[in-house]
Amino acid sequence: MCRCSGSRSRAPAPRASPPPPRPAPPEAVGLRYTGTLALLVKGAVTGRAYALRPGAARQDCDPRDVPAFLKSPLFERLPG
DSSP states (O other), X not given: OOOOSSOOOOOOOOOOOOOOOOOOOOOOEEEEEOOSSOEEEEXXXXXXXXXXXXXXXXXXXXXTTXXXXXXXXXXXXXXX
């Protein structure tokens, strides 16, 4: 006879370990966007969204994304 009273003991569900802490962000690199249209661009390496506006003096970028931006003539690396 089946005793399906729902009183079965269940093994506890394994707990997921917390995600590892994020590394500190690298030092930002300043770029100037020289285009004439406002854009939202995704960083090639980090996937970070960059809101670009014409005439903005400086756009701080993750150094890992900079090489991809500099392939375009619409970006200039700023000193410092």
